Amino acid sequence: MTLAKLDVVVLDCPDPHALAAFYAEVLGGTVEVQSEDGDEWVDLTVPGGGKLAFQAAPGFVPPRWPSPDHSQQFHLDLAVDDLDTAEKGVLALGAKPLDAEDRERTFRVYADPAGHPFCLCAC
Structure with missing residues (x-):
């Protein structure tokens, strides 16, 4: 139950x-x-x-990522079919890359326009 x-x-x-x-x-x-x-x-x-x-x-104060002194509190994982296409789209909408440099990983980290971290994750 x-x-x-x-x-x-x-x-x-x-x-x-x-x-x-x-x-x-x-x-x-x-x-x-x-x-x-x-x-x-x-x-x-x-x-x-x-x-x-x-x-x-x-x-409002946006979370800091990464920061051992200030927790990000939570983040959203968003499943995508194509990381490169999704990345271009979210950047055009105002997202900021936080950790998108490693092109071999199956995820990339961004901040939305208010500063909340979120990941694009390959499905």
């Missing part, structure tokens, strides 16, 4: 609309604004039914 099921992964960020648009271009899906009481909250429902949400966080 499970006690709960995963509903949504929420990312704090300075601009929920912009970060939702970035991930919508990367993953596809539908963006829906869920602002309530002045709180900025944007949902992205991706193909297959998973959800990411983006919450405005005043004073």
